[in-house]
Every structure is written in C-alpha cells, then in structure tokens.
Amino acid sequence: MAITGYLAEFSLAEIFQFLEQSHKTGLLTIRGGTDRCPSLTQGHYIWFRQGEIVAASHETGGQGLCHLINRRGWLGYRAALRLSESCPPGTPLGLYLKSQNILGADQLKLLFYTQVMQQVCSLFALEDGSFHFNSRVTIPSTELTGLSAPAMEVTLAGLRVLRDWSALADKLPDAHSSLINTTRGRPTLRLKSTEWQIWEFADGHTPIHKIAHRLNLPIEKVRQIAFRLIVVGLMEELPLLGENLSVESTESPQLETLPSVSEPVPQVQENELSHSFLQSLVGFLTGRN
Amino acid sequence: MQIMRLIVTGPVGAGKSTFIQSVSEIQVVDTDRRATDATTLSLKHKTTVAFDFGRLQFSPKMALHLYGTPGQARFDFMWDLLICKAHIYMLLVAAHRPHEFRYARRMLSFMQHRSRAPYIVGITHTDKEGAWELEDLPIALGLLDETTRPPLVVVNPRDAESVKRSIVVLIRHFIQQRKDQKAPPRAATAVTIAS
Amino acid sequence: MINVEKLNNVLQSFVSGTADVQGAAVVTPDGLPLATMLPSGMDDERVAAMSAAILSLGERIGKELVRGLVDRIFVQGDKGYGILTSCGEDAVFLVLAGESAKQGLVMLEIKRTVSELMQLLV
Numbered sequence: 001m002a003i004t005g006y007l008a009e010f011s012l013a014e015i016f017q018f019l020e021q022s023h024k025t026g027l028l029t030i031r032g033g034t035d036r037c038p039s040l041t042q043g044h045y046i047w048f049r050q051g052e053i054v055a056a057s058h059e060t061g062g063q064g065l066c067h068l069i070n071r072r073g074w075l076g077y078r079a080a081l082r083l084s085e086s087c088p089p090g091t092p093l094g095l096y097l098k099s100q101n102i103l104g105a106d107q108l109k110l111l112f113y114t115q116v117m118q119q120v121c122s123l124f125a126l127e128d129g130s131f132h133f134n135s136r137v138t139i140p141s142t143e144l145t146g147l148s149a150p151a152m153e154v155t156l157a158g159l160r161v162l163r164d165w166s167a168l169a170d171k172l173p174d175a176h177s178s179l180i181n182t183t184r185g186r187p188t189l190r191l192k193s194t195e196w197q198i199w200e201f202a203d204g205h206t207p208i209h210k211i212a213h214r215l216n217l218p219i220e221k222v223r224q225i226a227f228r229l230i231v232v233g234l235m236e237e238l239p240l241l242g243e244n245l246s247v248e249s250t251e252s253p254q255l256e257t258l259p260s261v262s263e264p265v266p267q268v269q270e271n272e273l274s275h276s277f278l279q280s281l282v283g284f285l286t287g288r289n
Numbered sequence: 290m291q292i293m294r295l296i297v298t299g300p301v302g303a304g305k306s307t308f309i310q311s312v313s314e315i316q317v318v319d320t321d322r323r324a325t326d327a328t329t330l331s332l333k334h335k336t337t338v339a340f341d342f343g344r345l346q347f348s349p350k351m352a353l354h355l356y357g358t359p360g361q362a363r364f365d366f367m368w369d370l371l372i373c374k375a376h377i378y379m380l381l382v383a384a385h386r387p388h389e390f391r392y393a394r395r396m397l398s399f400m401q402h403r404s405r406a407p408y409i410v411g412i413t414h415t416d417k418e419g420a421w422e423l424e425d426l427p428i429a430l431g432l433l434d435e436t437t438r439p440p441l442v443v444v445n446p447r448d449a450e451s452v453k454r455s456i457v458v459l460i461r462h463f464i465q466q467r468k469d470q471k472a473p474p475r476a477a478t479a480v481t482i483a484s
Numbered sequence: 485m486i487n488v489e490k491l492n493n494v495l496q497s498f499v500s501g502t503a504d505v506q507g508a509a510v511v512t513p514d515g516l517p518l519a520t521m522l523p524s525g526m527d528d529e530r531v532a533a534m535s536a537a538i539l540s541l542g543e544r545i546g547k548e549l550v551r552g553l554v555d556r557i558f559v560q561g562d563k564g565y566g567i568l569t570s571c572g573e574d575a576v577f578l579v580l581a582g583e584s585a586k587q588g589l590v591m592l593e594i595k596r597t598v599s600e601l602m603q604l605l606v
Contacts, residue, residue, distance in 0.1 A: 004419060009388030022428040171391060174362070176527075180398065204402065236431065239362065239399045241369050273376065277291045277351050282460055284347035285453040318548070320540035322514040329514075338515050339537040363515055363533035 003133040011168055012124055013159060013231040015131055016151035020051035021233065026135035032126050044123055046116075047139045052148040054139060056119045062140035065093055068115055074107065084142045094145030112147040121158040127167045152232040156189060159228045165220075172223040173208060173237035179226055180204040180238045187234050198225050202235040291351050295456065296371050296406075297341075298396060299381035300389040301360030302332035304413045304446030306341050308381065309355045312452045313343025329361070338364065340371055353456075362392075365399065372400050377463050378408045379455065381446070384426065385417035394431045407466040409459045411444040490604050491519035494597060502593045504585035506564070509578045510571065510601060511535050518575060535578045539568055565590075571598055575605050 003018075007030070015028065030044040047055040057064030066080035075083070087096040094111065097103040103111070165172070173179065179202040191199065194217070201211045212222040229235050297305045310317045320339035329336045341357035356371050358364070372378065378400060382393045400408070412426060421429065423443065432438045440462050444455040495508050499521045507522040515536030517528040538557055546554040559566040567579045567590070577598055581590050 002419065003421060003425060005387045009386075010390070014387075014391065018425070018429050021433055022425060177395075180402075233433075236398045237395050238402060239365055239395060241365055241403075273291060273293055277293070278460060278464055280348055280351060281293065281345075281353060282457055284345070285457050285460075318544060320537070320544060322512075322536060322540060324514050325512045326514070326516055336514055338513070338533070339540045359537075361515075361533075363529045364537065366530070366534060367537055 004131065006128060006130050007126055008128045008167065010131070011171055011231075012126070012131075013155045013168075013227075014171075015133070016155045017231045017233060019048055019133065020151040023051040024133065024135060025049050025139075026133055027137045027139075029132045029134070030123060030126070030129055031131075032123075032129040044119070046120060047143065048151065049139065049148065052150050053116055053120065053154055054148045055143040055145070056116045057143055058119070062142040065111070065115065065143050065145065068111060069097075069103075072107075072111070072114075074103065087141065089141065091141060092144030092146035093142045094147065098146070108145050108147060112145040112149075115143075115145065116149060117154065117157060120154050121161060124155075124158040124162050125164060153189060156228060156232050159224075159231075160192070165224055168224075168227065172227045173230065174239065175209045175212075175219050175223060176207050177237045177239045178203070178205050178207050179211075179229075179235045181234070182236050183234055189232060189234070191229075195225055195229060198222060199229060199234060202229075204238055205240070207240055293353050293376050294374055295353060295355050295459070296358060296375040296378040297355060297381060298358040298368065298372070298378060298400060299360065299411075300383070300386075300392050300396065301329050301336065302386075303360065303381035303383050303389075304444075305357040305360065305381055306337055308411075308444070308446040308452055309341045309343040309357045311446060311449045312345065312456070313355060314346060315344050318342040326361070336360070340367060362395075368396070368399060369403055372404045372406075375404055375406045377406055377459050378404070379411050379459055380408060381411045381413055381444070382426070382430065383414040383417075384412050384420040384423075385414050387419075387421065387429065390429045397430065407439070407459070407463045409440045409442060409455070409462055411442050411455050413444055413446055415443050486518060487604055488519055491601065492521070494600050494604065495519055495521040498579075498593060498597045502581075502590060504582040505579060505590065505593075506582055507580040508597075509535065510605075511576050511578065512574065513539065513576060523580070531578065535568055535576055539570070539576050542568070567591075567594065569594055569598055572602050572605055575601065577601060 012030070019028065025048055028046040028048060030046070032042050032044065043058065043060070045057050045060055046053055055065070063081065066077055066084055069075050069080045070077040083097065083100070083102065084093050087093050094103065094108045098105065098108060179198070181199070181202040187199065194215070197215055198211060201214070208222050208226060209219050212219040215222065226235070226237070230237060297308050299305055306317070306319060306321070319341045320337055321335040322338045324330050324334060324336040337357060337359045339359070343355040345353040345355070347353070358368050358371050380393065380397055380400070383389065410430065410432070412423060414420060415423070423441065427438055427441060440458055442455045442458050445451040491510055495510065499505050499508050507526065509520040509522060509528070509531055510518045511532035512518060513536055515533035517532040520528045520531065522528065522531060539554070542557040543554045546552055555570055557568040562583065564580065564582045565585065567581065569577045569579070571577045577594065579590065579594055
C-alpha cells in the first residue's frame with residue numbers, strides 16, 4: 001500500500017492536488033525518464049508539510065540550499081555549509097541565517113523562489129517518470145528557507161508556463177463537457193483574466209467548445225486552462241449528454257424529456273419501497289432469514 | 290411487486306460485471322462484446338456495451354434488480370438511462386489504478402447531477418501491487434468534505450459474501466439518508482470494511 | 485487489416501446513390517466507428533456506441549425470446565428510420581434514412597452494400 005505510480009498515469013498536478021487536499025507531510029520523489037532508459041533517470045525531491053511545499057532539491061544530502069546560496073554569490077559554499085552545521089536542529093536554515101543577519105527577508109524569498117518555484121515548475125514538463133511519496137521521513141532543516149507555498153499554487157504557476165501539453169492530452173476535459181464550480185464564493189487563488197473568464201462559465205451547462213467560441217479562444221487552450229483550474233480544486237468536469245449528438249437536438253422530443261443538468265432529476269419515487277422491504281433485503285443479504 | 294434498482298457504475302475493469310455475476314441468482318443478462326479498443330483490451334477481453342442485469346428475488350413479492358453500466362464514456366447515454374431509474378448506486382473504483390481516479394470523478398459528477406439517489410464508493414483490487422491506502426482514496430476521488438462524504442467499502446467483486454456486505458452498507462446508507470431527509474441533517478461518515 | 489478507405493468509398497456511394505438516405509456507418513460490435521458518413525453534427529463515437537448497445541440488446545432479445553440470430557434491427561420514428569444490419573462477426577452496418585424513404589428500395593440497397601462490406605471486412 002503506497003502512494004506510488006507513473007506520471008503518465010497520475011500527473012504531477014494531480015499528485016499535488018491530492019497531497020495538498022489530504023494535508024500530507026513527507027517526501028515526494030520524482031524520477032524522470034522511463035524504465036527503458038534508466039540512465040536518464042534523475043531524482044527530484046520535494047518536501048511537503050501539511051500539504052504545503054517547503055523545499056525542493058535534486059539531491060537528498062541536505063546541501064541543496066547551500067549550493068543555491070553559493071550560486072547566488074551570497075556566501076561561499078563552505079561557509080554556508082559551516083553555518084548550516086551550527087544551525088540548531090529543527091530550525092530552518094533560512095530562518096537561522098536571517099536571525100544571524102546573514103540573509104535578509106527578500107533574499108530568503110528569492111531563494112525560495114529559485115529552490116521551489118523554478119525547480120518544481122520545470123517538472124511539469126516531464127513526459128514520464130515515476131513518483132513515490134513517503135510520509136515517514138524527517139524534513140532536513142538545512143533545506144528549509146522557512147517559507148512555504150501551497151502545492152496547488154505551485155501547480156497553477158507550473159501549468160501556466162507549460163508549453164508542451166502532449167503528456168496531459170488524455171487528462172484534459174472533453175470539449176463537449178461542461179465545467180462546474182466547486183468553490184463556495186470566489187476562489188482565493190489569484191487568477192489571471194482568462195482564467196477568471198473561464199471560471200465564470202463554470203455553470204454546469206455550457207460546454208467547453210461553446211466557452212471557447214464565446215471567449216474567442218482556441219478549444220485546446222480552454223481545455224488546458226480548464227484542466228489547470230480543475231487540478232487546483234476550483235471546478236470539476238461535468239460530462240453533458242446528447243449535446244453533441246444531433247444538430248437539431250433542441251427539437252428532439254427524446255432530449256426534451258431530460259431535465260437540464262443544473263436541475264437534477266427528482267429522486268425516484270421511493271415510497272414504493274416499504275420499511276419491511278428494506279428490512280427483509282438486509283436480512284436476506286446478511287443471511288438472517 | 291416491490292423492486293429496488295441498484296446501479297453499479299465505475300471505470301472499465303473496476304469489476305462491475307463480476308460484481309453482479311457474483312450475487313445474481315439468475316444467469317446475468319449481459320451485453321458483453323469482444324473489446325477492440327486499446328484501453329479496454331489491456332484489462333480484459335470482453336466489455337459491456339449496453340448493461341448487465343442481475344436479480345435477487347428474496348420474497349415472492351420483493352426483488353433487488355442490479356444493473357451494471359458500461360465503463361467507457363462513449364456509452365454515457367446508457368449511464369443516463371440507467372441512473373435516472375436508480376434507487377441507489379455504487380461507484381466501483383480499482384485502488385491500484387490511480388490513472389482512473391480522474392475518470393471516476395468525472396463519472397461521479399455525471400451521476401450526481403443526473404440523480405439524487407444515495408450512493409457509496411466500492412473500492413476493488415485493494416490486494417494488488419500499487420494499491421492506494423483506503424484513507425487516501427476519498428481525497429483522490431475528490432470527496433473532500435468529510436461531513437457529506439458517502440461511505441467507502443472495500444469489496445471483492447469475485448466474492449459473493451463481500452459483494453453482499455457492500456450492498457448491505459449501501460442499503461443502510463439509503464435508510465439513513467431517508468431518515469435524515471425527515472430529520473435535521475447529521476454528519477455521518479464511516480469507512481467500512483466489507484471484504 | 486481493414487481497408488478503411490475502401491469502406492469509406494462503399495459508404496459514400498451507398499449514401500449518395502440511394503434516395504433519402506441521410507447517413508451510414510460501419511461500427512465494431514463493441515461500439516467503435518470503423519467508417520462513417522453521417523449528417524454533420526452527429527458524433528461518430530456516440531453513434532457507434534449507440535449502435536452497439538441496441539444491437540447487443542436486440543441479439544439478447546433474439547436469444548431469450550427465441551427469435552434466433554438477429555439479422556436486422558429497425559427503428560422507425562416520425563422523422564425517419566434507423567436500420568442496423570449485422571455485417572458478419574466484426575461489424576455492424578447502420579443506415580439513417582428520412583421519413584420519405586422507400587423502405588423496399590433502401591432494404592435492397594442495404595443488402596447489396598452489406599455483401600460488398602463483408603468482402604472488405606474479411
């Protein structure tokens with residue numbers, strides 16, 4: 001029993017949505033490449049605390065942050081490493097360096113941006129790879145800046161800059177499906193204007209191809225943006241029925257009898273099922289009569 | 290004659306036809322066809338194209354009718370025909386095929402908008418390699434709100450007793466929902482192991 | 485390997501050569517389109533899936549109600565006909581005709597076309 005699989009089957013965006021929504025703490029390991037060319041597999045490590053991303057690295061030795069500080073030219077690698085050794089256990093290295101007046105708040109932000117946003121966002125472009133989540137690891141404090149970002153916020157940023165969507169082609173919502181808003185009130189995530197426009201159309205009856213037409217956008221583009229909004233928990237795909245079947249669907253008597261999707265079908269008359277019916281059925285199934 | 294209609298739905302290969310075959314007292318009316326699409330073929334050789342029908346006649350005037358839907362989205366008109374008549378339904382999801390979770394969510398949102406019938410989620414293939422933990426599955430299926438989440442059961446579609454236990458959970462959920470409709474709503478969620 | 489191009493040619497000449505026929509399709513028994521020539525706005529995949537569903541129910545009726553092997557399923561509406569004809573083990577032939585279509589003529593053409601299709605499907 002594990003949270004493990006292949007990116008081609010369960011995409012990074014879906015993993016992030018899952019880890020954030022279930023408030024997981026632990027280490028997500030992504031190995032790029034495929035089984036066929038294992039030499040190309042490189043490990044990517046992303047640490048989560050309560051569903052938020054707190055650190056990312058290409059190595060597990062706990063020295064990734066020191067390398068980044070060195071690369072920025074703020075401290076030599078050895079100096080950073082020495083300081084990290086005197087960092088009290090449990091204190092994020094970033095906060096320790098800040099308390100020692102070695103790094104400022106803005107520098108920490110920049111560091112976190114490079115460490116998490118840049119490294120993780122590039123992973124969305126991976127065509128395939130395996131993933132494994134382990135909740136039984138301690139988060140190395142030497143990799144921590146002390147900052148964190150909700151996983152779905154990283155997804156939103158990562159998918160906004162994704163150019164090649166071929167790996168996600170099967171996951172995109174169908175052009176004939178509609179979208180349905182799953183948030184109460186307005187989303188708290190900061191959306192861009194086209195994302196807002198599509199979110200406004202998540203009414204459970206406008207199919208994606210119509211949204212595209214109304215917004216004068218390519219259908220493919222709308223499907224990609226809709227996927228982005230689905231995996232950050234703002235909406236769900238709702239398949240529509242019969243919409244695409246016939247050009248004269250509005251005249252079709254068969255379709256007229258179907259209630260519109262926004263008004264769910266009234267429940268089947270259940271008063272025909274008596275209490276004794278249900279009791280005997282349960283009795284029968286449990287072998288008590 | 291009182292008849293209760295139970296619809297079994299879920300992605301291809303979750304075990305819908307097997308579920309009905311395990312528990313039906315009549316030979317199941319199946320509409321299986323040799324599969325030709327790659328997704329289905331990778332899992333099995335035959336696939337349901339209209340519906341499966343099974344029956345449990347437990348008293349001269351009382352019966353449970355079981356209908357299984359096709360899994361593929363191209364048969365969504367069958368999903369609709371069947372779900373609109375359902376008293377209760379069960380979504381079957383294979384625990385070891387995470388790539389189908391999104392599809393299962395899509396099916397579920399379809400069903401929920403076409404029917405207000407009470408439902409539960411049946412988790413199959415929990416013994417397979419790579420099977421996800423039971424506690425992780427509701428979130429992976431988009432059932433975030435613990436207060437409104439339906440019961441989750443582990444079920445082995447090949448085992449008649451396991452199938453029966455899962456149906457009992459579904460019927461009890463149905464009874465509870467009926468009570469709740471008369472009384473003020475109550476927060477109820479439970480993970481029940483039925484296998 | 486099925487020659488889809490030839491199937492399409494047969495369908496095309498059937499649809500254009502038979503009065504009041506609006507569309508036709510050859511689909512697999514599990515509901516996937518092999519070749520289609522349908523009115524615009526109709527989705528190949530859905531039409532194929534519906535054909536497979538109705539055929540499987542028809543066959544079931546044929547068996548359980550002792551009507552034997554199903555050769556044809558006929559749906560008659562006030563706006564026209566839908567006719568499904570079995571095309572060997574691996575295919576079904578669907579024809580959509582308008583209400584003014586001459587049934588006998590359409591049936592004759594279907595019979596001729598099915599034998600053509602069968603040769604392409606072996």
